[in-house]
Amino acid sequence: MFSNVKKFKDTFYKRLEMLCGKSFDESTARDQYETLGHMIREFVSNDWIATNERYLAITGKQVYYLSIEYLLGKLLRQNLINLGVEALVEEGLRELGIDLNELEELEADAGLGNGGLGRLAACFLDSIASLNLPGHGHGIRYKHGLFEQKIVDGYQVELPEQWLRSGNVWEVRKADLAVKIRFWGKVEAKMEHNRLTFHHLNAETVTAVPYDMPVIGYESKTVNTLRLWNAEPSQFPIHDDILKYKRETEMISELLYPDDTHDEGKILRLKQQYFLVSASLQSILKAYRKQHGKLDQLHEHVCIHINDTHPVLAIPELMRILMDEEGLDWEQAWNITKNTISYTNHTTLSEALEKWPIRIFQPLLPRIYMIVEEINERFCHELWDETPGDWARIAGLAIIADGYVKMAHLAIVGSFSVNGVAKLHTEILKQREMKPFYQIFPEKFNNKTNGIAHRRWLLKANPKLATFLSELIGPSWIRSAEDLSQLMNYQNDTSVLEQLESIKKENKQELAQIILEKTGVSVDSGAIFDVQVKRLHAYKRQLLNILHIMHLYNRIKEDASYSMVPRVFIFGAKASPGYYYAKKIIKLINSAAEIINHDPKVGDRMKVIFLENYRVSLAEKIFPAADVSEQISTASKEASGTGNMKFMINGALTLGTLDGANIEIRELVGDDNIFTFGLTSDEVLHYYQHGGYQSEGYYHHDYRIRQAVDQLVNGFFPGVYNEFEPIFDSLLEENDQYFVLKDFASYADTQLNVGEVFKDSMRWQKMSLANIANAGYFSSDRTIKEYAEDIWKINPL
CATH class of the missing domain: 3.40.50.2000 (Glycogen Phosphorylase B;)
Known part of the structure; x- marks a missing residue:
């Protein structure tokens, strides 16, 4: 399709007329941008399918990168650069009287991130694909992202970020791969077949629908996937107020970082975090079962990486699935979980280390809270065995303390690797912020100094x-x-x-x-x-x-x-x-x-x-x-x-x-x-x-x-x-x-x-x-x- 300028022009001409239902002369710049985007996506589709089939066939490990943010920027020119066809396409468009720069201006920055955390995740996806590594990204498909900033009389004014107003040419909706997420309700325990089982009753169900975006490696046949989850109402919710349910459901994937100064915002943020990890883990494990059958060797084939503490609920959610759905006992499930999850810490600011009030956490995620409580209970017992009677140490290290669930503590206890993102930062974690944990788990701590996608930041x-x-x-x-x-x-x-x-x-x-x-x-x-x-x-x-x-x-x-x-x-x-x-x-x-x-x-x-x-x-x-x-x-x-x-x-x-x-x-x-x-x-x-x-x-x-x-x-x-x-x-x-x-x-x-x-x-x-x-x-x-x-x-x- 992109083999030479003439072939590109002929294909572009036909594709535009088929896609837009109008002649080239009548087409707008938006039509031309959409056409080019679809052509690129179709061009990589064979490699995208082949990459996924390759991953299904391998016995080695794959990584799944979970992040609440992905600050992708514009993808049109970057994808052309990575495919090695930028100059050819630019020349072909020029001969058709089209300026590639003008088409690029029409693309919205994907509103999926805020700052360094999200841009790092985007850079990492670029490098994973460019190095031909088996890796996948999972995130949330925010309708409005953070916000569009206007300065009015010197003040910041926040407007909705309408990045999806004209659709997203790079995404493919996969409604057949939707999964269900459960909130609220209560948990009932009963004995079945000589084992204690747990059932989540009267839950409010939300549907998570995946939208997949191709992540194209630089001059590589590897096309990895960024899977973004969209929150939608389930078909048959048991709900008195259907409009309220619809609104609250859609809010989950509406905005990045809703204001959490009040309980309503806190609940929404926690919902987002569980929504991301539950949808992602269900999807990951479904693919794993297809390839390997039972989950008892999961940690041999899969690494789930959590980018900061936002996706740390992956730890109790994996425990839930392994125990409640797979029938594994606690020790088996815990061994698999703590050898599957790895964690990057991104801050030394104590106020930025997330903690959630139990009064919000427990009713919203009743089964997850039970599992976190049990993880905490067992960890505190281990601490007691090491230093009997040292209540201050145990309280300082506990995952649940003073009415809060401490997410960084859960991340360290439930993972096999904890890394900082610069030499100084990692040393501060080891010697100050997380010193007591470092003393218990020195083998977990390591440094991985951050990097940037140099092809975007210099070449592009x-x-x-x-x-x-x-x-x-x-x-x-x-x-x-x-x-x-x-x-x-x-x-x-x-x-x-x-x-x-x-x-x-x-x-x-x-x-x-x-x-x-x-x-x-x-x-x-x-x-x-x-x-x-x-x-x-x-x-x-x-x-x-x-x-x-x-x-x-x-x-x-x-x-x-x-x-x-x-x-x-x-x-x-x-x-x-x-x-x-x-x-x-x-x-x-x-x-x-x-x-x-x-x-x-x-x-x-x-x-x-x-x-x-x-x-x-x-x-x-x-x-x-x-x-x-x-x-x-x-x-x-x-x-x-x-x-x-x-x-x-x-x-x-x-x-x-x-x-x-x-x-x-x-x-x-x-x-x-x-x-x-x-x-x-x-x-x-x-x-x-x-x-x-x-x-x-x-x-x-x-x-x-x-x-x-x-x-x-x-x-x-x-x-x-x-x-x-x-x-x-x-x-x-x-x-x-x-x-x-x-x-x-x-x-x-x-x-x-x-x-x-x-x-x-x-x-x-x-x-x-x-x-x-x-x-x-x-x-x-x-x-x-x-x-x-x-x-x-x-x-x-």
Whole structure:
């Protein structure tokens, strides 16, 4: 179908008329996009079927990756790249008078994720397929995703994310593979055939319908599957209020992360989590039975990986199926379960470690709660046998305690592998956050430093740079990212450095045009593009960035002759709908931007840009244009970060704390090719444990800090009386939990240094080259090889 341009054009022509029922001349761009998408899906269908048949025939292990999020981005061009037909299709469309870029614009970013967790899952699927590994993704088909962010008068406004408005050309509905999920009701125990059996009575039943999407490996015959579950009413529900039942059922797959400040939202979130794991496990085990018969050897053939704690109910759900449906006894079921499940932890933040109130958990999932209770009971007995009478230790480690079910505890006890996502993060888990568990299960803990799908973030997002690199060192880096290291041979080659600078300038001009179109602000593409794009969270310290920007503005106002290297500060971030404080920071950034961007005294020395609705397709424009990558989280708080890796592979220089994977970036590029500042994780932990930090001292003794912090409440921002008082209070009344003021001076000094280094363009480009050359380590191909070999025990087919 795609063998040559003429054949592609003929097929496209006929396919469009058949699919749309209209002539080519009458067709719209949407018709053309749909036609191309269907052609790609049909083109890979033979490989997709063959891949699934291959998996049915193998005796080795397969992995099933369960994640509440998949931040896929747009798939049209990525699929063409992976199939090796991008240039052919682009030429064929051009000859038909169609611009592939315009078709790509019509594709919605799949609304299935929020931040790093979801993008990591998407990168992993890409690498699993590209490495020909037997792996499948399972998630939820959210109708509206998180939300579409609009900035209105500087405030975040949330609109429904309508990504499915025009359908999803990549998905195939598999109604024949639907399964039933049970909520509420009660459990009845009775003796049958000399064994105790459990029956879930009066349950409210929901139907989970799978929608399958092909995951196409890079220049590979492997086409894996991402299975997304849609919640639909069952045919014969026993329900008094049928409309209420329908509405509550459809809500399960309506929105990612519903606001859980109230019980209604908590119930919905827990429903989503059980819905995902129950549907996925029923599907996985049905396929397994077809291939192997009984489930008593499940752990020999299957690994179920849970991405963070959201899918941790896979542990009790697998126990339920093995005991209640397969008739295995507890010991057999537990042995299989704990050798089947592996778990990735993604946080050191205790508030982010999920726990569910028993009063909600028990009535919603009565049988699952019984199983969790039994797991907890047996685990606590083991702890008692080790240290009789040590009630404090047992209470601290228990899965159920103080009226809550602790999901991270359940994940550790019920899995065979627990991994962190950067060296520092894993050490913090072992030595602090999960130290008591590490002491019990040292063999379970291991590190798998995160990675990114380098083909998307360099080959697709930055084609100018990718083409130049392939001309320079050959294209082997596309499949083997570590080959980027050959670039180090050119670090003193002036012509190469000048070409790098030229490509960066072109990318900056393109982003400047996007900024003008989206915000109406004209920016100087010769300025430093200083970028912080990520979820809005207090520990990520967008606040430190904007307070420093306010300080720079104050310097310019006080001294008209103040000289600084021109800067364009670019932010992109969504705040969770219920995260009041994060929304205040978005308002602060936009309020500061409004003043700075319109002050003639500032001119082109400084601009502040907030790009609304940050998402994958926008990120693909931002990363190639960035000069500075802001990775300024409070040390010890960011598990890894993956934005830092995407910036790095596009030649931006990291300005960061020694946190997460920033440490590993520094190890690879050396101190001369990164800008670091601030407290170390050990220093932060020392302050948390022993006290001694007083933010007021920094406020009173540093005029720059006092001036900027006072501006939050002294009327500096017109028309927003008391708006930023919560931020002011967090820094002084609440003693600045994330050390913004403590790190301010170090950050400001480092920013001055960034400006000085940028003046020497060849030195800057040399640093940039060193970052690109060393970024190959952070390919998700490397990460997935480590998972495959060390945890999942799966082999390429």
